[in-house]
Amino acid sequence: MPTAVFRRLCLATGLCAVATLASAETWPSADWATAIAPASPAVAALETYAFAPRDDESRKGVRTDALLVIRDGQVIYERYAGPTTARTPHLAWSMSKSLLAATLGVAYGEGRFKLSDSVAQYYPAFAAHPQIKLGHLFNWASGLDWQEDYELAPLKSSVVAMLYTRGRSDMPAFVASHQGEAAPGTRFRYSSGDTNVLSAALHGMLGDAAYANYPWTALFEPLGISSATWETDASGNFVASSYAYLIARDLARVGLLMQRDGRWGERQLLPKAWVEFNRTPFAAYQPIAGEAVPGGQWWLNLPVAGAAKPWPDAPAETFAALGHWGQALYVLPAEKLVIVRYADDRDHSYQHNALLQLALAAFAPEVAQ
Known part of the structure; x- marks a missing residue:
């Protein structure tokens, strides 16, 4: 394209300014560029x-x-x-929840689910809770009877039981066994259980083989992340509430x-x-x-x-x-x-x-x- 025509196209569309801005952005490749701030x-x-x-x-x-x-x-x-x-690689604890949200964001972009879908559509063990939608879980608004206390009330804590005692072999199934306490979507109650059910729903969307590698193929590898480890429970579900390391x-x-x-x-x-x-x-x-x-x-x-x-x-x-x-x-x-x-x-x-x-x-x- 002749230079004069190219310049007129730039002025008419503004696309050249956008391209220049994008090219000026710094992105990490194998490592980050550094520009250490002075003391x-x-x-x-x-x-x-x-x-x-x-x-x-x-x-x-x-x-x-x-x-x-x-x-x-x-x-x-x-x-x-x-x-x-x-x-x-440091334990992320509940930052793992946001990593799962990013992973599910890739699946959302691939058209694998809608927020209005019933959880049970992808995780049949949740059939007792047909009114709970995926969107409810993202907002920690399942309405299930759940207690998230850690050190202060370990004997009554749902999350301690899920991670360490009777629920640890199949964490989403343990969450599914809880009764509803409020109508889904009407109440916020922070719940690591809600997040682990989202992990099981992703498992159901993908199947065993694709699910085992999906956080890496969908998110970590495109970003150049090489240090990630994500633990699973004994049933093969990522412990998305708690156990990612980076x-x-x-x-x-x-x-x-x-x-x-x-x-x-x-x-x-x-x-x-x-x-x-x-x-x-x-x-x-x-x-x-x-x-x-x-x-x-x-x-x-x-x-x-x-x-x-x-x-x-x-x-x-x-x-x-x-x-x-x-x-x-x-x-x-x-x-x-x-x-x-x-x-x-x-x-x-x-x-x-x-x-x-x-x-x-x-x-x-x-x-x-």
Whole structure:
């Protein structure tokens, strides 16, 4: 095409500007590009909070194992502590739920299910609960009688029984044995059981052979993730509630995928509508002060029903994958930030808002310019 014609086409359509923007984006290949932020009082304040003197005997206080910050597709900060290194796959705990949501997002884009489908359509063991839809499970709104307590009430805890005692051989079947307590879709109750039933539904969609490799073929391999391990129960279902392991840099790839609305390079790996669903608050949620707002197996910072933002010093668009003992993957779209935190917090000293406030002071784009 002659240069003059090409320029006129650019001016007429704006497509050249889009192409230039896309080509300027930084994406990790085998490894991440780095542009480490210089030392500053703001970075020092962040480290003072995140990496306080570590008490491994009492396990009290803020106990960060890894802190990794990505800005605009580049590593700008990275530090490890305790037994964790850059090559240590760390237990994600309930961040695994958001990894399952991303995996199911690929299946959604392939046309394998609709949110309005009955769970029992894909997981026949759920036939006693015909009114529960897949969308209800994504919002932790199955209505099943479930108790998610851990250390505080282990003898009454549904999740402890599922993971460690009578439910551990077939976790989705254990969840299916619970009675309904509320109409599906009318009440939020956080439930690792809901997530593990989603895992079983994916199993039913795919069959044994494809399911065993699907998180890798659908999500991990396209993102260049090489460190992932995902445990299964004795029946071959991924323990999607709890038991994925990744190095921090690999988890950050999922964050960058979500920060860029499901796009990885030139490929729309997750439908944009799926990411929007992940970031949409559950309609029937009644806010709890200081608690993140449930979306589609992700956690949101949006003010809902007249309540304040859960993390007041972070942008409202901030969303996160969160896990037991302080695990967090924060995504801040407008600031082009992805923050991975692995941890071993045991006494609730750690506060999401505190770390986000300090990280924004140190690394927000306007600070760096």
